[in-house]
Structures are given as structure tokens and as C-alpha cells.
Amino acid sequence: MVSGPSGVGKSTVLRSLRRVLDFGFSVSVTTRDPRPSEIDGVHYRFISRDRFLRLIDDNELVEWAEYGGHLYGTPFDSVKEARDASDVVILDIELEGAKQVRSAFPDATLVWIAPPSFEELERRLRQRGDTDETAIEGRLARARSDMELAPSLYDRIVVNGDVETAVAELIEIAKPDGRHSGVGPNPPPL
Numbered sequence: 415m416v417s418g419p420s421g422v423g424k425s426t427v428l429r430s431l432r433r434v435l436d437f438g439f440s441v442s443v444t445t446r447d448p449r450p451s452e453i454d455g456v457h458y459r460f461i462s463r464d465r466f467l468r469l470i471d472d473n474e475l476v477e478w479a480e481y482g483g484h485l486y487g488t489p490f491d492s493v494k495e496a497r498d499a500s501d502v503v504i505l506d507i508e509l510e511g512a513k514q515v516r517s518a519f520p521d522a523t524l525v526w527i528a529p530p531s532f533e534e535l536e537r538r539l540r541q542r543g544d545t546d547e548t549a550i551e552g553r554l555a556r557a558r559s560d561m562e563l564a565p566s567l568y569d570r571i572v573v574n575g576d577v578e579t580a581v582a583e584l585i586e587i588a589k590p591d592g593r594h595s596g597v598g599p600n601p602p603p604l
Contacts, residue, residue, distance in 0.1 A: 438502065
């Protein structure tokens with residue numbers, strides 16, 4: 415399971431990781447609108463708030479959280495599909511969801527992707543150009559809080575100062591060395 419603050423480069427790291435490691439990826443659902451480069455069913459499944467609330471009511475989500483005024487969650491069926499497809503499964507979720515994943519999959523390896531500095535995180539968020547100032551300020555406040563909590567919840571912290579280095583660290587984490595349960599038959603999510 416991989417988490418990190420908005421703007422840290424999780425999508426970039428996971429896209430690069432996909433080039434060198436075959437892994438199952440659990441596609442989350444969200445109530446937010448897609449960004450211009452995002453494809454429904456690939457990056458997220460974009461659904462209505464009403465549909466999301468039905469998934470909660472029907473206990474169809476491994477985890478869910480509200481972030482930036484939008485709901486995000488991981489359906490059990492998406493995790494099952496990813497587990498059926500690969501020995502290594504990755505979930506990309508927020509810190510609140512990580513707490514729920516820890517309960518549902520106690521053997522999962524939780525990895526926090528951290529920025530090299532808070533200033534660099536702010537620069538990346540502003541550089542994206544797809545978020546208004548109010549939302550940026552909210553994301554930065556949430557990032558500060560999450561970055562303080564991450565060391566007590568996550569098994570590993572990977573600093574994304576350089577994508578290649580972050581990818582190399584994730585590959586090492588996914589190796590079957592007895593410590594990490596993210597590989598092997600019917601593995602819990604990384």
C-alpha cells in the first residue's frame with residue numbers, strides 16, 4: 415500500500431515502477447472529476463457521490479476517506495481483481511484509508527512516499543496548475559498533518575526526491591525476504 419501527500423509524485427513513481435515490476439494495481443473510486451490526463455477505469459473509477467455512499471452502505475469498500483471535499487475509496491472487488499492478476503498488489507490511498515487497510519490486511523506493507531522537503535511539495539502542487547489557491551492551501555495543511563503522523567503508521571518511508579531512486583526502493587520493499595508480505599501466493603496489498 416502506497417500513500418503520500420497530494421503532489422508528492424505517487425502517480426509518477428507508480429507509472430515508472432510499472433515499467434520494471436509487474437504488479438496488480440487496485441483502481442480506487444472517487445467522486446471528484448477526472449484531471450485532463452486521467453482515464454476512467456485506469457487512474458480511478460469516477461462515480462457520483464450517491465453511488466459512492468451506496469458502496470459504503472453495502473460494505474463494498476476496504477477503505478474510504480474524504481479528502482479535499484471528495485470521497486475516495488478502494489472497492490474489495492478491485493483488490494480481488496488485482497490479487498488474481500499478480501503476486502504483488504499495490505493500493506494508492508490516503509492516510510485515513512491506510513488505517514483501515516491495516517485493519518483489513520494486517521500483513522500489508524504500508525509505504526509512505528515523502529517529498530524531499532515541504533517547500534518542494536508546495537512547488538510541485540503549484541506547478542501542476544490544476545488546483546485553485548484555496549485547494550492548494552487545504553492540501554498543504556493536510557500534508558503537514560499527515561507527514562507528522564506517517565512515521566507512526568507506515569512500515570517504510572520512501573523519499574521521492576528522484577523518481578528512479580524511489581522506484582529502486584519500492585522494488586527492494588516488494589522482494590520476498592520474509593519481512594514483506596507483499597509477494598507470494600494471494601498476497602496482501604503493498
